[in-house]
Amino acid sequence: LLLCGCLKSAHEFCERGLEKAPGDEELKQAQEYIVNLAKRRLKTDAAVNAEDFPDQGLVRREVYPWNDYEPDRYSKETLDFLNEELAKVAxxxxxxxxxxPTLGDELLTGVDADGTIPTNKQLGLFAREDIAxxxxxxxxxxxxxxxxxxxxPLCxxxxxELPDVGDEQQGVPCELCTETVYCSQECHDFAMETYxxxxxxxxxxxIAKNSHQRETANMLHLLLxxxxxxxxxxxxxHPLELKEVKYIWGDFLPTSSNAVPSSPQAGPPPVxxxxxxxxxxxxxxxDMLEKMEVDVFADIEKYDLWIFNTLYSKFRGTASARVNKLDGRPEVAAVHPLWCLANHDCDPNVQWEWGMRMKLWARDRxxxxxxxxxxKGEEIMNHYCDIELPVQERREWAKGSLGGYCMCDRCRREAKEEEAANGVAAVVSMVSDMSIANEISRAHELSAANEQPNGVPEVNGIRQAS
Known part of the structure; x- marks a missing residue:
């Protein structure tokens, strides 16, 4: 837990241990180290309540060596399956x-020294015929x-949103647990078949709904x-065989780059x-599996912890969210595996809206x-952020959400224009500073030239008494 950065949980385990073994020196030292580390992360020297300790860190994002469920996303078999599914919805x-274009590590225009733009292989969505x-x-x-x-009330x-009381079309409850309600018979039947x-x-x-506001995003991912x-x-x-998650991009890194440092006090690797x-x-x-009456020990092959991490890796890079209209808090999260195939671009040719279904349509501007x-033949370019934002804010969003700065044509062009504008502004500022310095110097020269032998300056030919 320490290595992962979960200080609050690590401290709780230390306290449990010290309750059983109050004199254990290793636990005391570990607890002291956790407290000092929490203060450093919170940037304070004052006493900190253990409830306020940071409790979120980072772990490896990889295809584990024993994971035999990840498909070859670029194989003919994968493409055939995805295109069969697309035929139903697109x-x-x-x-x-x-x-x-490969996401950039630095906020630059993203061109290599030899003038090429680094790229990487991905799946994409293309038009098989013209779309108006x-x-x-x-x-x-x-x-x-x-x-x-x-x-x-939500479906x-x-x-x-569920229909209001008195509307002609009413919500459809589950026959066994009446507190679960659906907006239509279609959604009811869909839920019964799938989950x-x-x-x-x-x-x-x-389990995930009663949480602190700062945990909202994490708990939505837990609900997913x-x-x-x-x-x-x-x-x-098997969870990793679900068609909704099997072919999703997980931004996985090689196992070798995820190696754990040998030092017990080292932080997690930067990757x-x-x-x-x-x-x-x-x-x-x-806890969720226990409530479902699943024996996790008997079903360890389906519900081991590495499977949770693999699912999270896929959700974290592809889930979309919707906020509550009244309080602005994230309220709904979803993963639409076919919508995810449309790659991001800051000058998209489609736009989307998420109501009962994820809808994607061709932009009219x-x-x-x-x-x-x-x-026909053109790639469907989606947008995952607010494309009205300035280039730096869009790229910062990509860095935070996707792991690197956006390198689409628009971002590179606007970044280059911004750099050029900043360069011109810097030159103008430098020239302006030089002009001011020259004026000051000239003023001093004039003042010295007008200085009279007795030390009394002359202005407009008239001597002025100091």
């Missing part, structure tokens, strides 16, 4: 292998949709993990990028003024 689209402006590109519903709302399956059987009348989601576990149990399939907490990654999922719509 009939004018096809999944293909493409090359994308405002025409729907994709309409997708996903069982991996969760919400943490305890006040505003348990798609997280859309609800495992959690019916067991209050599994309650819980939904995946419920889908696994309901469908009797550890997966957020981790004892509650979200260990106790939360295990492009940022750079190009013709709207999508031509």
């Amino acid at each position: 009939p004018k689209c096809v999944a293909l292998v493409t090359e994308l 402006p405002m025409e729907t590109v994709l309409l997708e519903i996903s069982a991996l949709t969760v919400n943490n709302s305890q006040v505003y 348990d399956a798609c997280s859309s 609800h059987t495992a959690v019916c009348d067991r209050d599994v989601d309650g 993990l819980g939904r995946a576990l419920a889908m696994s149990e309901t469908q009797q399939i 550890w990028t997966l957020p981790f907490s004892f509650r979200a990654n260990i106790t939360g999922p295990l 492009r940022i750079d003024g190009r013709a709207p719509g999508v031509l």
Whole structure:
């Protein structure tokens, strides 16, 4: 826990140990080290309540050597499966292998010394025929949709608002646990087929809904993990074999680069990028499985801890969120595996809206003024951030969410223009400073020239008494 940066949980375990063995010197030293480390991370010398200790750190994000469930995302078999699924929700689209600019490590224009732009292989979504402006590109519903709302009634399956009392169309409750309500019979049936059987009348989601506001994002991801576990149990399939997660990009790094430092006081390697907490990654999922009446020891092959981390790796890079309209807090999170195939660009040719389903349609206006719509063979370029933001803010968002600075054409162009503008501004400022210095120097010269022998200065030919 110390290595992962979970200081609050590490401190709690020290306290438990000291209750059993009050004189244990190693535990005392460990506890003292944790307290001092917490103060450093909180940047204070004052006493800190253990409840306020940081409790989130980072762990490895890799395809574990024993993970036999990860497919070759670029194989013909994978593409055939994805295109069969796309035919149902995006009939004018096809999944293909493409090359994308590699996210940058530094806030530069992203061009190598030899003038080339580094790229990496990814899956992408392409138009198999022309798509007109405002025409729907994709309409997708996903069982991996969760919400943490305890006040505003939302559909348990798609997280859309439930009909008001008295409306002609009323919500459809589960026949066995009436507190679970769906916006339509379609959502009800979809939930029964995909996930609800495992959690019916067991209050599994309650584990992640009662949390501090600062934990909202983490708990939404925990709810996504819980939904995946419920889908696994309901469908009797390994969690990593679920079609909703199997082909998702997880931003995995090689095992060798994730090596743990040998020093007991070393921090996590810089390539550890997966957020981790004892509650979200260990106790939360295990509590959920216990409520589902799953024997985790008997089903360790399906519910080992590394499986949770693998699922989190995929969710953290692809989940979208929606905030509550009244208080602005993140309220709904979802993973739409086919929508995720459309790569990000800050000058997208499509836009999206998330209601009962994820809807993607062709834009009727492009940022750079190009013709709207999508031509046959053109890649569908989505947007994962607010494209109205300045280039630096967009790139900072990409660094925080995707692990590197955005290197799309628009970002590189605007960054270059900004650098040039800053360079011109610097030159103007330097020239201005030089001009001011010259004026001051000239004024001193004039003052000296007008100085009279008796030391009384002359202004406009008239001597002035000091």
